[in-house]
Amino acid sequence: MSVFTRSRAGKALGGIAVVAVSAVLLAGCAGGGTTAEPSETNAPPAEDLTLKIGTVLPQTGSLAFLGPPEEAGVLLGVTEVNEAAKGLTIDLTPGDSGDADNKAFETTVPKLQNAGVSAMIGAAASGVTKLFLDSNVSAGVITFSPANTSPDFTEWPDDDLYWRTAPSDLLQGEVLGNLVAEDGHKNIGILYQNDAYGTGLRAVVKEVFESTGGTVVAEASYNDGDGQFDAQVQTISAANPDAIVLITFDQFATIAPLLVNAGQDAANFYLVDGNLKQWGADVSVSLEGAKGTTPGPVLEDDFQGRLNDAWTADGNEELTDFSYAAESYDAVILLALASLAAGSTDGADIAAKLQEVSGGSGEGEKCSSFAECADIILDGGTADYDGYSGPVTFDENGDPTEASIGIFQYKADNMHERIDTR
Known part of the structure; x- marks a missing residue:
């Protein structure tokens, strides 16, 4: 832990x-309810x-x-x-x-x-x-x-x-950034969603990975609701990274095949809680070897x-x-x-x-x-x-x-x- x-x-x-x-x-009413004389002694x-x-x-x-x-x-x-x-x-x-x-x-x-x-x-x-x-x-x-x-x-x-x-994400980003470095990667690309979740997690992963001596060679973002990702995939692939961190939601199902078709090895993909799904047949390329992180312990x-x-x-x-x-x-x-x-x-x-x-x-x-x-x-x-x-x-x-x-x-x-x- x-x-x-x-x-x-x-x-x-x-x-x-x-x-x-x-x-x-803004016009909603207050979440009230009953009050039964709260006490400091419970x-x-x-x-x-x-x-x-x-x-x-x-x-x-x-x-x-x-x-x-x-x-x-x-x-x-x-x-x-x-x-x-x-x-x-x-x-x-x-x-x-x-x-x-x-x-x-x-x-x-x-x-x-x-x-x-x-x-x-x-x-x-x-x-x-x-x-x-x-x-x-x-x-x-x-x-x-x-x-x-x-x-x-x-x-x-x-x-x-x-x-x-x-x-x-200060914690998840630290674990993910260190994991990518521990796996021997030196030059990574980061493809992320341009929102509070994506930008925050991307910043931590980048800082942690670079602190290990690694280099972020390419970054590309998209907005939630976008359906086309060819430009982002081209930006990442052109830099020839040895691993790619994908900070997305279910857009991953579209992005992953595009990256593979551009010559990227899915075994070097790193996912996060927003897309770490049991994808099965919902992703059309093999993800064997790809890794990812999600907060939470092993459940009984x-x-x-x-x-x-x-x-x-x-x-x-x-x-x-x-x-x-x-x-x-x-x-x-x-x-x-x-x-x-x-x-x-x-x-x-x-x-x-x-x-x-x-x-x-x-x-x-x-x-x-x-x-x-x-x-x-x-x-x-x-x-x-x-x-x-x-x-x-x-x-x-x-x-x-x-x-x-x-x-x-x-x-x-x-x-x-x-x-x-x-």
């Missing part, structure tokens, strides 16, 4: 480009709580392959919280985030705000979250992402209403089984990818525990307890399930939840301070397997 620890003084405005949201988003709430949460996860768009595992994680978390019967019930309203191109979130977010949710789980894409985060902050609604990795969120002016269980078989049971109970096909399922599950559990500890379903009250229930306050009794942690809280104690995504342990900026990065490699069938964890 890589221990990713940061200590920073407050959240600053410095240089953050805030994207305007349509007036309909006294049991005076009445049972109903916590309303919504999801803004990719059912459509360029990250749709991440939707099923993330939604399964949320569904399992909600099911287990409600079955525990510890004085808190979750009312879940699912919704589609889409991507920055189809903008499905523009319908989902105001709908959830008007429904009075206290928190929204999502989005998966950092660029999408940036488009509605300020609206949720204005509405007093928590935005809790299981998959945002842009470093920009660390210092976003969010009134402490933004949290994530995925680590910043029992947890994967529970995820599939929850997901298939509604008639869905079994999961083949579990990316960010644990982070999504832990987001639900942490929100529920913070609400229980606060004795409130008000967004600000819940946010004030999230660091504590994650163990980030440095106090608390270790526990690893909602029921176990809830009993500690209901007995007047402080719970320190360790989840399936890791210990979490939020810092003051809402970032997890401990995380692991999985390293994967593709086999002849274009399906990947985990080969290492850092």
